Amino acid sequence: MTLLSGQICVLSHCVRIVLLEKDVECTVDFLPVGGDPSRLVEHNPYGETPTLVDRDISLYDTSVILEYLDERFPHPPLMPADPITRAKTRLMISRLNRDWLRPICELGDTLPLNPPAELRKSIHDGLIALSPLFRDQPFFLGPEYTLVDTFVAPLIWRLPALGIDLPKQAAPIMEYGSRLFARPAFRDSLSEQEREMREA
Numbered sequence: 001m002t003l004l005s006g007q008i009c010v011l012s013h014c015v016r017i018v019l020l021e022k023d024v025e026c027t028v029d030f031l032p033v034g035g036d037p038s039r040l041v042e043h044n045p046y047g048e049t050p051t052l053v054d055r056d057i058s059l060y061d062t063s064v065i066l067e068y069l070d071e072r073f074p075h076p077p078l079m080p081a082d083p084i085t086r087a088k089t090r091l092m093i094s095r096l097n098r099d100w101l102r103p104i105c106e107l108g109d110t111l112p113l114n115p116p117a118e119l120r121k122s123i124h125d126g127l128i129a130l131s132p133l134f135r136d137q138p139f140f141l142g143p144e145y146t147l148v149d150t151f152v153a154p155l156i157w158r159l160p161a162l163g164i165d166l167p168k169q170a171a172p173i174m175e176y177g178s179r180l181f182a183r184p185a186f187r188d189s190l191s192e193q194e195r196e197m198r199e200a
């Protein structure tokens with residue numbers, strides 16, 4: 001299995017985390033910025049990262065890739081078991097994607113990211129509003145780590161690169177971020193450039 005990944009593509013980052021959480025054997029092929037897109041287009045008509053190439057199938061669209069991985073490699077499960085919580089998980093991922101992750105993708109694949117002021121404000125205010133949730137629970141949906149957490153971790157990691165500084169009142173969400181970053185799968189998921197986002 002091969003993942004065609006961007007170097008700092010936030011959605012590719014979600015897929016890298018899930019592959020490592022599930023200990024899936026996969027080659028991550030980091031595509032060079034401004035490189036020849038033909039390899040990508042061969043597997044994905046939209047020419048976007050992430051694209052997952054498996055023996056019998058090529059997949060694109062992050063949510064499609066992640067649900068495939070969760071079904072093909074069921075341990076540990078990253079989707080809740082009951083239909084209502086599964087639907088809530090999909091809804092939350094869809095909102096995170098529309099509001100924050102896709103707009104971050106559109107900022108391009110070179111640093112610094114330079115988000116427009118409205119996007120910066122939306123992420124800043126949105127994370128502050130979510131923060132109290134993490135006073136009483138370790139992960140986004142409660143006691144268990146799920147796919148939603150794999151979408152939020154790359155976002156919180158990118159806050160310094162996005163020029164977003166959260167105030168003290170957001171301490172619970174920053175502590176949640178630290179819990180996510182401490183996971184071995186997260187640490188191993190980082191590309192060189194992603195590592196530099198917090199080491200520079």
Ligand SMILES: N[C@@H](CCC(=O)N[C@@H](CS)C(=O)NCC(=O)O)C(=O)O
Pocket residue numbers: 006009010011012046047048049050060061062063104105106
């Ligand atoms: N709907 C896609 C969006 C993926 C996407 O926009 N990827 C960006 C990088 S983060 C990309 O490949 N942009 C290059 C392009 O659109 O040509 C998904 O959910 O995976």
